[in-house]
Amino acid sequence: MGDLIRQERRGPVMVWTLDRADRLNALPDLGDGEAFAAACEAVNADLSVRCVVLTGAGRAFSAGGDLKAMRDRRDMFAGSGTDIRERYRRVVHRIVRALYGLEVPLIAAVNGPAMGLGCDIAGLADIRIASDAASFGVPFLKLGILPGDGGAWLMPRNIGYARAAEMLFTSKVLDAATAREWGLVNRVVPADRLMDEALATADEVAAQPPQALRMTKALLRQGRDATFDQILEMTAAMQALAHLTDDHLEGVNAVLDKRPGAFTGR
Numbered sequence: 001m002g003d004l005i006r007q008e009r010r011g012p013v014m015v016w017t018l019d020r021a022d023r024l025n026a027l028p029d030l031g032d033g034e035a036f037a038a039a040c041e042a043v044n045a046d047l048s049v050r051c052v053v054l055t056g057a058g059r060a061f062s063a064g065g066d067l068k069a070m071r072d073r074r075d076m077f078a079g080s081g082t083d084i085r086e087r088y089r090r091v092v093h094r095i096v097r098a099l100y101g102l103e104v105p106l107i108a109a110v111n112g113p114a115m116g117l118g119c120d121i122a123g124l125a126d127i128r129i130a131s132d133a134a135s136f137g138v139p140f141l142k143l144g145i146l147p148g149d150g151g152a153w154l155m156p157r158n159i160g161y162a163r164a165a166e167m168l169f170t171s172k173v174l175d176a177a178t179a180r181e182w183g184l185v186n187r188v189v190p191a192d193r194l195m196d197e198a199l200a201t202a203d204e205v206a207a208q209p210p211q212a213l214r215m216t217k218a219l220l221r222q223g224r225d226a227t228f229d230q231i232l233e234m235t236a237a238m239q240a241l242a243h244l245t246d247d248h249l250e251g252v253n254a255v256l257d258k259r260p261g262a263f264t265g266r
Contacts, residue, residue, distance in 0.1 A: 004035045006057070012050040012206040013199065014043060021058025026066045027117045030075055030087070033094030040098040047265050050206035050213060052102065053198050054125065055109040056118075061134065064116025070143070092117065092149050099124040100221070103214045105205050109198035110134040110185065115173075120151040123158050126217065127201060128185040130176045131194040136184055139171035157224060159183050209247035209263040 006019040018025040043049045056062055069075045076087050108125035115137045122128055140147045147168060155164035159182050166172055176188045189197045215238040223231050242248055246266040254261035
């Protein structure tokens, strides 16, 4: 995964750290699509992983695109319009598709500025916890470009159309408190407590039965666009599978016995 994602395994929780602190964790470089895809595919294939926490090294979560590369029209931004379009599809879109397709819950621990693609990557998380030093912005128009990472689809779903329009049309940057007020993050904590809070939440998530956890996330994802009737049909099929698991019986017995469940994924 090159120099981008530093990985640490903590029991059933995987911690991913964007590791370009000297560049404020700028994204994307060529090859970043493959890095995210490989990390997500590995988690999806490993049923012992139940939750992922994503954060940034240093003082930023991710400052988004490399402005010097944009100015010089190199790397991601070199060549013809067709070349650039294909790089967005093969790099930027591969990043966001990989994260959207992550089968386990994703918690963003936003430690500092999350701008452009960095903001939308945080927005792809299921749960977002912000440091009081965090800030959020999608200043694409300020740079004379568009939200090329799917943000025009994602942001209205996270904070509503009007607030998404205000952020995109004005290049407004939200501080952590305003992001909480607008519903962009679940909660704000002091910087020195951010990872403790994120990991504690991840441990709560990881304590759930892993198969049912993955299916519940799938229902939430599909529920953004599916009809109510479609979700009910999916729910019936998934629920039938869940009822036949050992974890279901363990959960019922644990509640009756007034003890925590010990789930194995079977």
